Amino acid sequence: MGRAPCCDKANVKKGPWSPEEDAKLKAYIDKYGTGGNWIALPQKIGLKRCGKSCRLRWLNYLRPNIKHGGFSEEEDNIICSLYISIGSRWSVIAAQLPGRTDNDIKNYWNTKLKKKLLGRRKQSNNINRLSATQEYPKDPNGVDHNVCGPVLSNSAVERLQLHMQLQTLQNPNLSFYTNPSLWPNKLHPLQEKMIKSLQFMNESTYNPNLIQHVSQLGQGHNCNFHEKDYSPITGLKIDELASSLNGLPSSDGMEHSVQAELDDLVNNKTFGFPQQEDSIAEFDCFKDMDDGAKDSLVWWSNDLESKLPASSNSWDYLVGYSLQ
């Protein structure tokens, strides 16, 4: 048995709001406020609308100081940076943009900004190919062991792709993605995984040199890594690379929740990598590692922590950091 509906669906009007309905709702709220109960409000003012619909109409269109359309370049940058950092948490993003609503930002992102930043050509095709055509071997228990394969979620891939473009635009010489001299001799399996994911994305944005570099490193993932194999990419935006990997599915196929990501970020924990050894062990390809190799996995997060000031445990810092 499902939950009771919030209103009598048969007796409520749906669809676009008329000017008269808008006027009624606005006049009432201006005079009395919402009364703390949206569900009861439409009855009080004689509107045949669902309370939720009234709330949405008020929040998105009728309340004062709402801006529609005409997003500035600065707002574009903020939206993009926050989307990369925290994903589709539109209410959080809207809170950083006075006068904008989450619905407006969501629509703007989905219809314009995403296309503007990622480009339309082949994006959907390649993303779909990535998610729909890849098949991974499973053991008899149905567990996917191919965690070294290109299995980033669409959201993670999209955010990563955006991130690459932004960083490359901002500082091509210091971008990990475009500067071969900054690549380590041997990539971490997760780095390889990330880059292999990019092979399925828009050809206009991934870096062929990087892909070639990965190919030259060999196809296999023996996962017998040693500390010396991972030269830290000194001075690079390792934090950004690591944060781009947020959303990696764990071995049970469940994606890291965005809330958990944000919590980790604001609490100055790892960027995309679990610090605890137990958590690392969840990745099947880490199971055969010796302790030293496991220890080497934390260099991304350690490097990040060295970059973050002690006072970075705040949302403001996170936003500022992502906008750098």
Next chain:
DNA sequence: AAGTGCTCCAACCGCCAACAG
């Protein structure tokens, strides 16, 4: 001019967390 496809966005839907009783 008519048909078709695409874009945009207002509004809806369903899930979940918080809260009150």
Next chain:
DNA sequence: GCTGTTGGCGGTTGGAGCACT
């Protein structure tokens, strides 16, 4: 602690308007 109600949120849809053939 349990249950029902409400608010809040993100994903999705429907349709109006526009562009193209």
